[in-house]
Amino acid sequence: MAASLRSAVLIQQPSVMEMPLVATAKCEISAVIRFLNAKKVAPIEIHRQLTEVYGEKCMSVQHVRKWCREFTGGRTDIHEEERNGRPSVSDETIEKFEGILLEDRRNTKRGGNMFYIKCEVLNLLC
DSSP states (O other): OHHHHHHHHHHHSOOOOSSOOOSOOHHHHHHHHHHHHHTTOOHHHHHHHHHHHHOTTSOOHHHHHHHHHHHHTTOOOOSOOOOOSOOOOOHHHHHHHHHHHHHOTHHHHOHHHHHHHHHHHHHHHO
């Protein structure tokens, strides 16, 4: 009798995750989105499930919708593409910059003009 009472109590308790998963890779979340999108789950429901498991700050609804559109459009890669934009400064550029500054040490001793001169030199190098 006690065993059946214990199983009845376990059945009545909802299974709720106590703590969201904190350490997750972005590709893990996009893989979940791809899977649920393939099962025809709506983006808002995908977002609800993601926040339930990974926490409120895992991904915005807009990003979930974007991923769903891309997967529906034929994308298969779950990794984010490199962003377009200004590349970081290379070691070669830094060496050129330091060389120009060392040629004329007055550039580094004038407090007010220093920032302007450095920006002007960087624009010449790039």
